Amino acid sequence: MASQAIEAIRYRALIRxxxxxxLKVRYKNSALGFLWxxxxxxxxxxxxxxxxTQILNQNIPKFPVFxxxxxxxxxxxxxxxxxxxxxxxxxxxxxxKVYFPRILLPISIVCSTMVNFIxxxxxxxxxxxxxxxxxxxxxxxxxVIVLVQAIFLTALVMFLAPxxxxxxxxxxxxxxxxxxxxxxxxxxxxIEAVAPNLTAWxxxxxxxxxxxxxxxxxxxxxxxxxxLFMARTGATAVVMLVLSYFFFNRLxxxxxxxx
Amino acid sequence: MNWxxxxxxxxxxxxxxxxxxxxxxxxxxxxxxRSSFQDWFIGLLRPRGKAExxxxxxxxxxSVRRGEAIGILGRNGAGKSTLxxxxxxxxxxxxxxxxxxxxxxxxxxxxxxxxxxxxxxxxVFLNGSLYGFSRKQMDERFDEIVSFAELExxxxxxxKHFSSGMFMRLGFAIAVHMDPEILVIDEVLAVGDSAFxxxxxxxxQRLKAGGxxxxxxxxxxxxxRSFCExxxxxxxxxxxxxxxxxxxxxxxxxxxxxxxxxxxxxxxRAIDDTATVIDRLESGQDLGIEVLxxxxxxxxxxxxxxxxxxxxxxxxxxxxxxxxxxDSLPLIDGAGPDTRRIRAxxxxxxxxxxxxxIAVTLQRSAGLGVDTVDRQETTIEIDPVGxxxxxxxxxxxxxxxxxxxxxxxxESSPNIRLSRWTSR
Numbered sequence: 001m002a003s004q005a006i007e008a009i010r011y012r013a014l015i016r017x018x019x020x021x022x023l024k025v026r027y028k029n030s031a032l033g034f035l036w037x038x039x040x041x042x043x044x045x046x047x048x049x050x051x052x053t054q055i056l057n058q059n060i061p062k063f064p065v066f067x068x069x070x071x072x073x074x075x076x077x078x079x080x081x082x083x084x085x086x087x088x089x090x091x092x093x094x095x096x097k098v099y100f101p102r103i104l105l106p107i108s109i110v111c112s113t114m115v116n117f118i119x120x121x122x123x124x125x126x127x128x129x130x131x132x133x134x135x136x137x138x139x140x141x142x143x144v145i146v147l148v149q150a151i152f153l154t155a156l157v158m159f160l161a162p163x164x165x166x167x168x169x170x171x172x173x174x175x176x177x178x179x180x181x182x183x184x185x186x187x188x189x190x191i192e193a194v195a196p197n198l199t200a201w202x203x204x205x206x207x208x209x210x211x212x213x214x215x216x217x218x219x220x221x222x223x224x225x226x227x228l229f230m231a232r233t234g235a236t237a238v239v240m241l242v243l244s245y246f247f248f249n250r251l252x253x254x255x256x257x258x259x
Numbered sequence: 260m261n262w263x264x265x266x267x268x269x270x271x272x273x274x275x276x277x278x279x280x281x282x283x284x285x286x287x288x289x290x291x292x293r294s295s296f297q298d299w300f301i302g303l304l305r306p307r308g309k310a311e312x313x314x315x316x317x318x319x320x321x322s323v324r325r326g327e328a329i330g331i332l333g334r335n336g337a338g339k340s341t342l343x344x345x346x347x348x349x350x351x352x353x354x355x356x357x358x359x360x361x362x363x364x365x366x367x368x369x370x371x372x373x374x375x376x377x378x379x380x381x382x383v384f385l386n387g388s389l390y391g392f393s394r395k396q397m398d399e400r401f402d403e404i405v406s407f408a409e410l411e412x413x414x415x416x417x418x419k420h421f422s423s424g425m426f427m428r429l430g431f432a433i434a435v436h437m438d439p440e441i442l443v444i445d446e447v448l449a450v451g452d453s454a455f456x457x458x459x460x461x462x463x464q465r466l467k468a469g470g471x472x473x474x475x476x477x478x479x480x481x482x483x484r485s486f487c488e489x490x491x492x493x494x495x496x497x498x499x500x501x502x503x504x505x506x507x508x509x510x511x512x513x514x515x516x517x518x519x520x521x522x523x524x525x526x527x528r529a530i531d532d533t534a535t536v537i538d539r540l541e542s543g544q545d546l547g548i549e550v551l552x553x554x555x556x557x558x559x560x561x562x563x564x565x566x567x568x569x570x571x572x573x574x575x576x577x578x579x580x581x582x583x584x585x586d587s588l589p590l591i592d593g594a595g596p597d598t599r600r601i602r603a604x605x606x607x608x609x610x611x612x613x614x615x616x617i618a619v620t621l622q623r624s625a626g627l628g629v630d631t632v633d634r635q636e637t638t639i640e641i642d643p644v645g646x647x648x649x650x651x652x653x654x655x656x657x658x659x660x661x662x663x664x665x666x667x668x669x670e671s672s673p674n675i676r677l678s679r680w681t682s683r
Contacts, residue, residue: 007391010391011388011391012393013384013387013388013391013392013393013394013397014388014389014391016388016394017381017384017385017388018385018388020381021374021377021381021385024376024377024381025374025376025377028376093371093372094371094372094389095349096344096349097349097365097367097368097371097372098347098349098365098367098371098372098389098390099347099348099349099363099365100389100390100391253351254351256344256349256350256351257286257350
């Protein structure tokens with residue numbers, strides 16, 4: 001394990017290049033390029049706001065900020081899971097011809113979608129200013145949540161990518177799963193709207209619920225995060241990461257043949 | 260699992276670069292792959308037929324000294340590629356141990372890691388980092404790589420616009436500039452034009468002189484002879500011989516010549532689009548050729564070639580093409596045992612008239628040349644349909660343009676008329 005860690009450090013330039021490759025390729029063929037990172041969530045925000053404040057008559061103040069603050073981290077999760085699922089299959093030409101630590105492929109997907117997430121934050125801050133939502137010093141705590149989310153997503157992607165090599169319909173199931181998961185995560189509704197006896201369970205079995213709630217507490221409510229709360233989620237994420245690391249290495253041994 | 264002591268630069272004092280100890284590699288050939296959950300559930304209910312096992316390599320033991328060039332000889336399917344993939348860690352051995360000392364760079368497929376949308380420049384850096392090179396290390400080499408590949412003008416163009424020659428040249432240039440301690444090459448010397456081939460060959464000689472260990476794989480014995488002092492001969496996954504290249508190459512050539520080929524052509528027939536047997540064909544139509552081969556399962560197809568030739572009435576050679584047979588051909592139901600069917604098609608046969616002789620020849624490679632194993636012919640008559648007014652043996656699309664072509668400023672004028680006469 002130690003030698004693998006050393007190897008990963010030796011290959012750090014690869015992660016960087018894979019991430020730049022992902023970003024460059026993504027924006028290469030569209031006219032607006034990088035602007036889509038900002039426009040896409042803003043358009044989604046407009047749709048959600050229209051539906052929930054005009055059609056459904058929901059009474060959440062400053063709804064655009066309320067929804068966008070959760071939508072951005074959710075989009076990051078959805079993108080990294082969708083792309084990460086096929087990270088190994090998409091790179092089969094590489095895997096069957098060159099040796100390199102293959103674990104870097106799913107990791108680089110989480111990194112490149114994270115860069116995308118961070119680049120879309122200015123859109124959120126702009127909307128916050130427009131709706132007069134104040135910033136508290138706890139904004140500085142956001143990187144911790146980002147880190148926890150990154151660990152959690154890496155764990156998931158490290159599990160799904162090799163699974164998808166053996167069972168090619170993993171990617172289809174994941175698609176359905178993501179839709180279900182989206183509705184089970186308080187993105188467009190407040191956690192308070194969940195039946196009180198289920199709230200604790202939602203946090204327990206759905207780390208994304210906890211992560212999204214934390215972003216919202218800090219940026220929308222201007223509240224103070226409970227450090228223990230994130231510590232629990234973080235611990236879950238780390239345990240998952242260790243498990244899926246072993247899972248990946250176990251399945252990795254025959255991937256050259258399976259692809 | 261026994262694993263490589265790879266890339267460990269502290270062990271460079273050792274005299275051995277690569278060591279294989281009783282290495283075997285098994286592949287499982289599943290006739291039905293459980294690649295979806297549905298298959299998997301069905302598999303739980305209904306036990307499948309036993310998976311077929313195939314040993315691509317069996318009990319291979321040899322070592323390569325630092326600075327040595329070793330050749331790996333063998334026909335297609337002998338296990339050469341598997342050996343290279345084990346050496347470069349793309350695959351893991353089923354049993355046995357592989358120890359390598361030094362940074363390995365493999366040229367299994369030039370430009371394997373290139374991304375079509377990225378520029379040549381970005382791809383050089385991406386490729387370098389695939390081998391664990393930092394940006395700084397690549398910066399130092401970048402100019403040399405580009406000038407070696409002769410791509411100065413195109414290096415900022417996305418590689419999807421590169422010709423295949425440019426693609427390969429860049430891949431080759433990167434590989435030889437990575438200061439590999441061990442370079443594994445799989446028949447890539449045939450890159451670019453002859454001037455570039457010479458340059459590539461010289462670059463490899465320089466690396467070799469600089470102390471790099473080179474593993475060179477080819478089924479071209481002469482290339483191996485000119486480059487490697489020692490060679491390994493693989494046959495059906497086993498190591499049949501190892502020793503000085505001259506001896507091993509002779510052994511290989513002798514083996515190819517002595518081998519009895521048990522195969523024959525049963526029947527050659529001309530067919531049309533609907534696979535109906537024909538003896539006449541309208542001029543300009545597609546010609547299909549169906550060949551039945553008797554090819555016992557034990558017979559390897561890897562050294563076998565099939566040649567298709569067309570002759571006219573006077574025996575003039577109209578067309579010829581030789582193709583390698585694939586590793587496996589399906590058996591056909593209902594026919595005798597070992598019978599296999601292959602089909603060729605010639606689109607829009609451009610012959611105007613007359614009988615055409617179709618000759619199919621089964622050949623095998625024997626050292627530098629080829630031997631004929633079996634040959635059969637059939638003849639069809641070409642009906643000169645739609646050939647009224649023309650003469651000669653070829654059917655050519657032809658026309659006269661009676662007037663001078665319109666100049667650009669006349670483009671909008673409706674008065675320009677072209678009188679044409681065409682055969683169609």
